Amino acid sequence: MSDDPLERLRLRARQRVEDGLRRSVTPRDVTDPLLDLASNDYLGLARDHRVRQAAAAAADQWGAGSTGSRLVTGSTTLHARLEDDLARFVGAAAGLVFSSGYLANLGAIAALGGPDVLVVSDAFNHASVIDACRLSRSRVVVVDHRAVDQVAAALRARHEPHALVVTDSVFSVDGDLAPLAGLAETVRQHDALLVVDEAHALGVVGDGGRGAVAAAGLAGDPAVVVTVTLSKSLGSQGGAVLADSELIAHLVDTARTFIFDTALAPPAVGAALAALHVLRAEPELAVRARQHAAHLTRAAWALGLAVREPAAAVASIVIGDPRAAVAAQARCAEHGVRVGCFRPPSVPDGLSRVRLTARADLSQDDLDRAVHALQLIGGTAGGRHTVPT
């Protein structure tokens, strides 16, 4: 046995290299010449001048940091405005801003769970939802992807007095949609709550980008709790929970990632507010992101690539082997296009993939380059694939 405490990490790192699963941090330079098809900046607002100016103005007025947790000094009138505007935008009664989408999920699900609450979670939920389930001290039943019948069976068979069903609305890796109407009906029948993570839907799905919950006619339903991130369509940073007022008051009292975390920094709040105003004024941004995703998907299908019909702004191309996915990503970069690459544990074994983000602000020339990237991916990955069911 080695007495070097880092030896076990080295062994694991070696194994990850062998399995094609080593990760590395690659800083972007400010002059980065690559066409970005990898980010979550779905509406192209992260660098929009109105959003940047709002961030700078908030820093000027309030300072660079929020100076404390929300319940001490961290809450500003800017936070309150963002909460009101976000809630109104998605049709919820109230809102609560957290310092990331990850922390919004951890805070909300842990505060709504507990030993007397069953939590039912979709197998393809985001890591933050999975971690939140673990933190909740609830018994957790993981059901197959989009399996409403399994959710109903778990709720029917429960011995806990309370229950929570948790799901992404647009699943982060495949980009497909949760069966929200069926889940809402099921939670109604079993006196449960439904928590929906709208991270990938806000700004892209539904009328004016109001999200999949609104599109399913569930806006304002007191049994539905929406979580969002401010870091994707809104081009900023942070997260929020949008829900019934009593439920939000419960989170203020009990959500540990709200109480024991420094509040979101004012520049991020100002940027998110400005981005939300842009989105309200320009609802066509959401339409354009979806149209671009449909365009890239049709091009991928024509090349025989395995892509699901996207519900939002991402086209996810299943390649299978992690090394082939990395090679496809590298080939795109050689040709000036940055695409995302997902390998285990972000996706199940054998389902490594590359992902293209169809930003609303892509020009025709950008879209042509994206289609060229798809051709390179087809060539590198070696032929035709089928979409996994």
Ligand SMILES: Cc1ncc(COP(=O)(O)O)c(C=O)c1O
């Ligand atoms: C579905 C989903 N939920 C939550 C998050 C976390 O949000 P944030 O990056 O704001 O922490 C992400 C990704 O970042 C996500 O894809």
